[in-house]
Amino acid sequence: MNSSPSVRRSVGADVSLALLALAISGSLYPSRAAGVLSEQDYLADMPVVLSVSRLAQRLDETPGAVTVIDREMIRQSGARDVVDVLRLVPGFQTSTSFESVAPLASYHGKFDDYSNRLELLIDGRSAYSTYFIGSIGPGLQTVALEDIERIEVLRGSNSASYGARAFLGVINIVTRHSADTLGAQGAVTVGENGVRDAQARIGWGGTASTYRLTVDRRGDDGLIGANGANQVQRVNFRADTWLEAMSELQWRAGYVSINANKGRTPDKKDWQDSPARAFEFASGYMQVDYRLTVGADSDLALRFAHGQETYRDEYPYALQNLNPTVAPLGVTYGPNDVYMIRADGGASSDVLTVQHSVRVNPTTRLVWGGEYRNEQVQSGPLFNTDTPLNTEFVRLFGNVEWRLASDWLINVGALAEHSSHLGDTLSPRVMTNWRVTPGHTLRAGVSKAFRPPSVFEKSADARYLVPNLPPNLFVQYLSSGTVQAETVVATELGYLGEFKAWRAALDVRLFNEQINGFIRRTQNRPFDFYNSEDFSIRGAEYQLKWQPWNTGHLALSQTFTHIGSALANTGTAYAAPRSALSLMFTQALPGGFDGSVIYQNQGEMVLQGSDTQYRYPMRRTDLRLSKSWRNGSRQRELSLVLQNLGQPYPDFDPAFYFGRRAFVNLRLEE
Secondary structure: OOOOOOOOOOOOOHHHHHOOOOEEEEEEOOOOOOOOHHHHHHHHOOEOOOOOOOOOEEEHHOOOEEEEEEEEHHHOOOOOHHHHHHHOOOEEEOOOOOOOOOOOEEEEOOOOOOOOOOEEEEEEEEEEOOOOOOOOOOOOHHOOOEEEEEEEEEEEEHHHHHHHOOOOOEEEEEEEHHHHEEEEEEEEEEOOOEEEEEEEEEEEEEOOOOEEHHHHHHOOOOOOOOOOEEEEEEEEEEEEEEEEEOOOEEEEEEEEEEEEEOEEEEOOOOHOEEEEEEEEEEEEEEEEEEEEEEOOOOOEEEEEEEEEEEOEEEEEEEEOOOOOOOOOOOOOOOOOOEEEEEEEEEEEEEEEEEEEEEEEEEOOEEEEEEEOOOOOEEEEHHOOOOOOOOEEHHHHHEEEEEEEEEOOOEEEEEEEEEEEEOOEEEEEEEEEEEEEEOEEEEEEEEEEEEEOOOHHHHHHEOOOOOOOOOOOOEEEEOOOOOOOOEEEEEEEEEEEEEEOOOOEEEEEEEEEEEEOEEEEEEEOOEEEEEEEEOOOEEEEEEEEEEEEOOOOEEEEEEEEEEEEOOOOOOOHHHOOOEEEEEEEEEEEEEHHHHEEEEEEEEEEEEEOOOOOOOOEEEEEEEEEEEEEEEEEOOEEEEEEEEEEEOOOOOEEEEEEEEEEEEHHHHHOOO
């Protein structure tokens, strides 16, 4: 690109939600019962994580490499949503575009318009989109950043614990316990590019039960060159109740709506196939968790979750633009002859999970359980039927943590899955952790995973019933139903070291991920899905955390990736950059000030929505400066964030750019 569009600027404010929070009076209540892991447990020198083997484990004992992003790091990043935080994770690529319904994050490659090879968990609930072929984009918009305690990211396949969607990794968003968010809190953000965010929260309760209600919205004018503004609105509720006999009941419910714009204006290439338009996506969930401590060495957990999605997207298509080979001889259309193309539909999911954790003896722990998941997708435009299409998953899982010796730990796990679309699969994993010396651990292992085709990949039948044309003539998608599951065999060697004298920690991962039967769309209409090439993703990544002095912290990550695809012009070889680096430095300053800088340098890669022959690098620098103070018991913070101080860079499509954005955030807490 020789030139970049100028940055559009607009300043808007919507303070209603923030004022609501300030109007609600809050008071302090006793914290939750003893024995539950606190924030300090997770922010200690060697954090405890929950989302790798389904057992609570120290980072040096997990069967895989994990990045933990705590809420202080989220605050200092200046990010406005989860996707913008995930760009700090080694091996991740992100996009802020709403062309694929919501901003996306992927690991080790943007292989298509949707990120459907990662499992997204929110408080243990699987939150990928059933409607959008397993995309995690909509789910990443579920909760407000202010409600997140930490984000655990397992960098590597984990179907041995969570099944089909954990093909290349797992993102687990852990929200704050309602006992930690008592009182009132609100925030408002305004700035360039039409940034208009507002958030309010109230927490209440006593020693037996605590509750939290959060409402928020975020909106801006979108990418330069893209079509229009984007807005996300959310409501989330959580209740935590301590019962007798060492048991706890948790209720969660929420709703998110995305009202955004997509498509291309007439000055863009192929705009007729996707003209500029607005769309609506809405999703709601309900989750109930029951945990019972059976004894000193045994815990039982039950979970039921229900999710619902609806999507509305339609646009007029000028029949004059029909390919002459499609329109039969003698049929002509005038300038006013249009056909409304639709992609409307909905989906739902119901999940029941039972899990039992037990310490068998001083050297062995075991977690095992089962899960039943039912998914329904309904869309006349996409499947040529209004009958819901069902997919059922039945899963049995288990993981044994065996301390072979004081310095040797072995994790052996597997998940057996029956899918009504695919049949039976088994995803095993074996990982060995050797503590060479105190504070220095080597990790090695292998795992196998499957990704079954989605309902759309297996059963798509999208056709346009154009007036004066036969009903079977203008067919966009017609799946043959022969596509099979993708498989990946992942091997890795890792090192985790603590250098206390230097106040530093280093995590290194060497990986080889052999993917077979990669699912790809055919080139010509009607589109079908098939198992194409086999290829490997191999390389190395590391993350370094260093505290050079008491008031400064540095987090550095770098990834070197090589995708060995034999097929040309598919974009696979450059689905991830050959090298990528991110750096975040934070510094506490006198007078209640603190500052942070984030630098990101990413090599050339194929953009998520672009032609495969074009590749683009990305460089971005963000700055944040904040001032905190107290007024009695009230905490206040005012911050200024400058995003992308350099030139605008292409995002999702060569015609769309992420430009400079400056905004101010005011946060108030009672």
